[in-house]
Amino acid sequence: MNGLRDAIEQYLALRRSLGFELRIQAGILRRFANFAEREKASYVTTGLVLRWVDTLTHALPATAARSVGVVRRFAIWQTGLDSRTEVPPPRLVASRYERRLPFLHTDEQIVQLLLETEQLHSPKGLRGPTFSTLFGLIAVTGLRISEALKLDRSDVDLIEGVLDIRRTKFGKSRLVPVHPTTRAALAMYAERRDRILGDIATPAFFVSEQAQRITDCVARHYFAHVSRRLGQRTSAGKGLTGRRRVRLTIRRGHGPRLHDLRHRFAAHTLLNWYRDGVDVEREIPKLSTYLGHCAVSQTYWYIDAVPELLQLAAGRIVSPSKEVMP
Numbered sequence: 001m002n003g004l005r006d007a008i009e010q011y012l013a014l015r016r017s018l019g020f021e022l023r024i025q026a027g028i029l030r031r032f033a034n035f036a037e038r039e040k041a042s043y044v045t046t047g048l049v050l051r052w053v054d055t056l057t058h059a060l061p062a063t064a065a066r067s068v069g070v071v072r073r074f075a076i077w078q079t080g081l082d083s084r085t086e087v088p089p090p091r092l093v094a095s096r097y098e099r100r101l102p103f104l105h106t107d108e109q110i111v112q113l114l115l116e117t118e119q120l121h122s123p124k125g126l127r128g129p130t131f132s133t134l135f136g137l138i139a140v141t142g143l144r145i146s147e148a149l150k151l152d153r154s155d156v157d158l159i160e161g162v163l164d165i166r167r168t169k170f171g172k173s174r175l176v177p178v179h180p181t182t183r184a185a186l187a188m189y190a191e192r193r194d195r196i197l198g199d200i201a202t203p204a205f206f207v208s209e210q211a212q213r214i215t216d217c218v219a220r221h222y223f224a225h226v227s228r229r230l231g232q233r234t235s236a237g238k239g240l241t242g243r244r245r246v247r248l249t250i251r252r253g254h255g256p257r258l259h260d261l262r263h264r265f266a267a268h269t270l271l272n273w274y275r276d277g278v279d280v281e282r283e284i285p286k287l288s289t290y291l292g293h294c295a296v297s298q299t300y301w302y303i304d305a306v307p308e309l310l311q312l313a314a315g316r317i318v319s320p321s322k323e324v325m326p
Helices: 003-017 023-038 046-054 061-078 107-118 127-141 145-149 180-197 216-229 260-275 280-291 296-305 307-318
Strands: 162-165 174-177 238-241 247-250
Touching (some): 003 023, 003 061, 023 061, 046 061, 127 145, 127 216, 127 260, 174 280, 260 307, 280 296, 296 307
Antiparallel strands (some): 162 174, 238 247
């Protein structure tokens, strides 16, 4: 390790000791350290950061700006240890964040997705059931992928049909009830998992054939892989990744994302409420709580993002139902 990489690891260890996970930030800082080593740089300068940004050719502008922000926060801390450190200006990389519009799978597309996922080949026959059940759970509950993967076996009550969602994106915990059919699907997966793997050390509910917790990257990879096989996602060719363990990987391409299954759940819930004449203003806080949003405004975003929802909402304003009239 050079001085900069040592400093980054020290910075990460310090912040983690204060309760921060920093999974994404750690990856960004370590990639920056790799670049700095290639540049033979041992401390942060604005010029070094700009040259690093030029290498992020496949990143969206908003992603590049966030990455620079992570390096900038590290540089601020590092100035107290190395006087040569330059703190990049706050808006070194300007970017306007634009939230991507969701891809809303139809019911038929969800069925095709789960059936195709079930056919994923693996030596022990567990990969297909694992990812099919995982994708299905996200589609019918709107869980974040991180929340689903963090589930331990003790968090999944197969008797009452309740999921204990802990350590969420905003530090909030919640209980998520599931439909009896979902509970049955989870129980079927658990029985198959235990029959194939037997006693395992990890407490994780969703596991790989190596009896390890499924990672976010692997889950997204298989979702993209299956989506391409169904013709829903374009292929971006092949490339090499990894510095010490160079391996051939298939890039994810463009099209539906795993997170779109969560978007679909939220949008379809709102669509059904509007079509059924439900008082959405009264019910939307319940959906916001179920999804784990930190503010109801995050749930209202779907009304703007989905044209049919916006049209239904506008129609409700123009022609209010008799129930709300004096």
